[in-house]
Amino acid sequence: MDWVYRVGLLLAALAFGVAAGMLLARGRRSARATAGTGGADDPRGGRAVDMDEGQPQGKTGLKGLGRRSLDSLRVGVVVLDADDEPVLVNPAARAMGLLRSGGAPGTIAAHPILRTLAGQVRRTGVRREVELDLPRGRAGGASAPLGLHLRAVALNATHVAVEAADVTESHRLARVRRDFVANVSHELKTPIGALQLLAEALLDATELPEPAPDAQSEDLLAARRFAERIHHESARMGRLVNELLELTRLQGAEPLPTPEPVALDWVIAEVIDRTRTTASAKGIDVEYTGPKGATVYGSDSQIATAVTNLVENAIAYSGEDTKVSLAVRPGDDWIEIDVADEGIGIAPHDLDRIFERFYRADQARSRATGGTGLGLAIVKHIATNHGGRVDVSSTLGGGSTFTLRLPARPPESPLPLPAATEIESGATGR
Structure with missing residues (x-):
């Protein structure tokens, strides 16, 4: 019965070898198809080939699942190669306008901002993050700019992935807040200045004369204390308004x-x-x-x-x-x-x-x-x-x-x- 056991092992090994060869051949065919046609949203066109192409319908390959997951994201993703050419772009990135027409007819190029970030990441090897406003359309138009949070990360020595999140609404709220603070501060400067001038005039009017009755001196002293307090607090409010305006400018209200x-x-x-x-x-x-x-x-x-x-x-x-x-x-x-x-x-x-x-x-x-x-x-x-x-x-x-x-x-x-x-x-x- 020992020979039966050995033959069984041999047949099992042969079956495993045949199955492995078939899987390897299928993987090579898939790789060749992918290289020749590009991904589902590859900027060069073509279609994506699942890693397990040939499986019955209803089964999704790992590559196809990853592709669908990338396409479903609300954030834009662009992968740039060593020449800053986009090799992978998802629909959200296209909708954000992160692509431009290339130099040759029928070609596309990444937005200059993306190329700049990718170059900085390659030179320094450090991840870059920045928030900025981009004009919409070719000429900017009259619509509000598109607020983006860009994050550039090196994938290897040549390729850089740039992730773009739409933060237009938060930028709009920030602008409304800054404009409100700036407008209120400007309006407050005039009455505050008037208060300071009036307090100074009141201080001059409440100087104690040399020979003065006691009752009058006490009234003048009380009035002078109030005037000094008004002058001090109005000066403090004036500093607060000036610093609010300065902070508003620093936070982006001015270039x-x-x-x-x-x-x-x-x-x-x-x-x-x-x-x-x-x-x-x-x-x-x-x-x-x-x-x-x-x-x-x-x-x-x-x-x-x-x-x-x-x-x-x-x-x-x-x-x-x-x-x-x-x-x-x-x-x-x-x-x-x-x-x-x-x-x-x-x-x-x-x-x-x-x-x-x-x-x-x-x-x-x-x-x-x-x-x-x-x-x-x-x-x-x-x-x-x-x-x-x-x-x-x-x-x-x-x-x-x-x-x-x-x-x-x-x-x-x-x-x-x-x-x-x-x-x-x-x-x-x-």
Whole structure:
């Protein structure tokens, strides 16, 4: 009976070999068919061939299932090869207008923005994400722009996949919000200015005469206290309105200026000059240490505003007769500006939220300092718009150090991207 067992094993092996050969031949035929005709939505036309072509109807191959899944997505997907030619496009990407007519008749090409992102991903090897508005139609038309969140990822050394999500509605709501804030702020500037002028006039009218009766002196003193309070609060409201307008501009209401070389020597001198009066009132020394001649790229006014806000924040939360240190640390690609204080510090649970608008780590102390709660929000948006970032390290009761990181080289821009809209809504003061 041993020979029967052996013959059975041999027949089983032969059957397995025949089945494997048939499957291999079928796979080669499918591969040749796919290479010759392209996918179901391959930009070069043709049809998709399922991995298990030849199976009875009702059975879906893995490739066909993947193709249908890709086509059913609401996000657009475009895969570009080494020459930035689209080799895979789903219907959502076509509907978003991410394809253009190619140089030759009957050919297509990817949108220039996609080619730019793909080139940056290949050069750096880092995933890129950006939100922007694209005009609809060939001439833009009068319709609202198409808001897209683009995410480019390298699939291998040559191919890059770009995912596009339609965020038009969120961009429209953001624009409505920014326009509302800007309009209200503009309307508030006039009455606030009038209040300040009236408060100053009232202060002049309530000066105490040298020989004055006691009853009249008390009335004048009370009126003067009220006038001083009105002047203080109107000035604070004026700062709040100005910073709201500044934040609205930074969040995309106005186009970003073209990056230019900015001398940090001028920025440091400007910041020290702007904060001299506030620092002297508390006996705080603002000191600078670092090399001279450092240069960053961006907007000189925005960078000066960001560093000024950091120094003013440090002064506001520092005790009298302390020190605020400014330091510059140059690098090949980035330059870091440190602003360190000897103040009250920030609790660990507040570190992740201090850049949010109107966030207050200590409500009572924030009211005492007269801050608007927008200073650090503005710093964050300026850093983001320059392609950098702002970080903070702090010890509760031991002071804080804010680090502003800015590009030391001009940005690579083979093809400029459209003006980006607001990506994050975060931002602000302690």
